Amino acid sequence: MIKKILVKLFIALINILIFFLSLFIKKDKGIIIIGGWFGRRFSDNSRYFYLYLNKYKKELGLKKVIWVTTNDEIYTELNDLGFDVVKKWSLKSIYYHLKAKYHIIDQSVKDINSYFSVRAIKINLWHGFPLKKVGNYRYENQKVKAFKKIIKKFNLDLFSEGFWRKSYLLATSKFSSDILGYAFDKKKEKIIIANYPRNDNLLYDFRFIIPKNEKEVLRIIESHKKSGYNVILYLPTFRDKKATIFLGENDKNKVINFIDFCENNKIILVTKFHFANISIHESKSFVELDNKNNIINLPHDMDIYNITKLSNILITDYSSVYFDYLLLNRPIIFFPYDLDYYKYEDRGLIFDYDEYTPGFKVYNLEELKRKILYLINNNFDDGFEIKRKILKEKIFEIKNKPGSYYLIKTLLNIKR
Numbered sequence: 001m002i003k004k005i006l007v008k009l010f011i012a013l014i015n016i017l018i019f020f021l022s023l024f025i026k027k028d029k030g031i032i033i034i035g036g037w038f039g040r041r042f043s044d045n046s047r048y049f050y051l052y053l054n055k056y057k058k059e060l061g062l063k064k065v066i067w068v069t070t071n072d073e074i075y076t077e078l079n080d081l082g083f084d085v086v087k088k089w090s091l092k093s094i095y096y097h098l099k100a101k102y103h104i105i106d107q108s109v110k111d112i113n114s115y116f117s118v119r120a121i122k123i124n125l126w127h128g129f130p131l132k133k134v135g136n137y138r139y140e141n142q143k144v145k146a147f148k149k150i151i152k153k154f155n156l157d158l159f160s161e162g163f164w165r166k167s168y169l170l171a172t173s174k175f176s177s178d179i180l181g182y183a184f185d186k187k188k189e190k191i192i193i194a195n196y197p198r199n200d201n202l203l204y205d206f207r208f209i210i211p212k213n214e215k216e217v218l219r220i221i222e223s224h225k226k227s228g229y230n231v232i233l234y235l236p237t238f239r240d241k242k243a244t245i246f247l248g249e250n251d252k253n254k255v256i257n258f259i260d261f262c263e264n265n266k267i268i269l270v271t272k273f274h275f276a277n278i279s280i281h282e283s284k285s286f287v288e289l290d291n292k293n294n295i296i297n298l299p300h301d302m303d304i305y306n307i308t309k310l311s312n313i314l315i316t317d318y319s320s321v322y323f324d325y326l327l328l329n330r331p332i333i334f335f336p337y338d339l340d341y342y343k344y345e346d347r348g349l350i351f352d353y354d355e356y357t358p359g360f361k362v363y364n365l366e367e368l369k370r371k372i373l374y375l376i377n378n379n380f381d382d383g384f385e386i387k388r389k390i391l392k393e394k395i396f397e398i399k400n401k402p403g404s405y406y407l408i409k410t411l412l413n414i415k416r
Contacts, residue, residue: 022116048200199324245337
């Protein structure tokens with residue numbers, strides 16, 4: 001407890017010092033700072049918002065839209081392409097953090113140099129409407145809730161890095177704003193409703209730049225599609241208390257048999273485990289499977305939204321990615337091989353699983369094979385189109401322009 005108090009006091013002291021330092025540098029509403037996933041990835045909502053703002057920078061009256069990173073490869077590639085990019089702790093980064101009027105993240109305040117966000121307009125784009133418990137939903141115990149409430153009452157903005165407690169939050173609908181608002185203690189006036197920028201990439205053809213490593217994956221997938229292959233995405237989420245099991249099966253021979261089944265039926269399987277579950281990519285099973293020509297195991301830090309557009313079917317368990325997939329109106333197979341464990345012993349779910357998952361449910365590889373063949377033989381008609389539409393309209397309020405358009409217009413109109 002004493003350590004936590006000392007940390008909060010240290011944060012308050014840093015905030016005060018930087019606040020007075022920032023008074024010597026005038027904020028510029030034409031400059032925007034953006035980062036994502038602790039500065040280690042170029043992906044997700046921050047990436048697509050960054051690319052949108054750069055594409056329409058002149059029309060929006062912006063001078064600089066700057067990506068913040070700790071990754072040398074990201075820095076070099078964006079810099080070589082002519083984009084504004086800074087290394088997180090460089091003097092140039094600190095200067096532009098103090099100069100920029102808008103600071104944008106999609107995961108954590110660690111996405112950028114958050115201590116220098118004082119006096120900026122701040123927003124967390126977040127990274128998906130949740131099925132699994134996040135934020136306040138994770139604290140079921142009433143005593144824990146009461147204790148956290150007391151702590152938050154005294155946890156003034158002064159004690160949050162760069163005053164981030166008073167930031168804005170992006171939500172995709174009124175329903176979504178109610179859920180995320182409760183999860184992250186955000187009042188309605190601090191929530192902006194617009195579609196996620198990453199979903200703009202699913203709904204519009206912006207021809208954004210694509211990093212080199214993604215281009216190669218897209219080339220391979222498109223080559224398979226031209227040869228008559230169907231593309232299945234397998235995107236499970238992480239577990240808090242144990243490793244995610246690839247395809248829910250510990251028997252390596254059964255997994256290899258499934259991959260062979262895919263090959264025999266002209267299916268390419270594209271898989272990627274959650275960024276929070278990096279160790280799974282280093283397992284011996286993956287090394288052996290990597291030798292198969294019809295399976296692509298994406299790097300843990302690769303963005304999936306260009307690849308998603310090429311897929312025919314999504315397989316997932318509890319990942320929020322399937323809510324975005326609703327926008328494509330394509331079949332989703334839900335593979336919650338450890339549903340009871342996940343609900344009662346691990347992260348837990350906010351909603352009833354059956355009610356919020358419009359698609360086939362399978363619990364082993366044999367059931368999965370049968371459902372895949374059914375979809376292929378029936379022109380990918382799973383009978384869940386109406387249920388997908390109902391859920392989509394609940395999660396998303398789709399308008400006649402990209403979500404990024406409404407998001408930046410709202411930000412630029414915030415008076416301060």
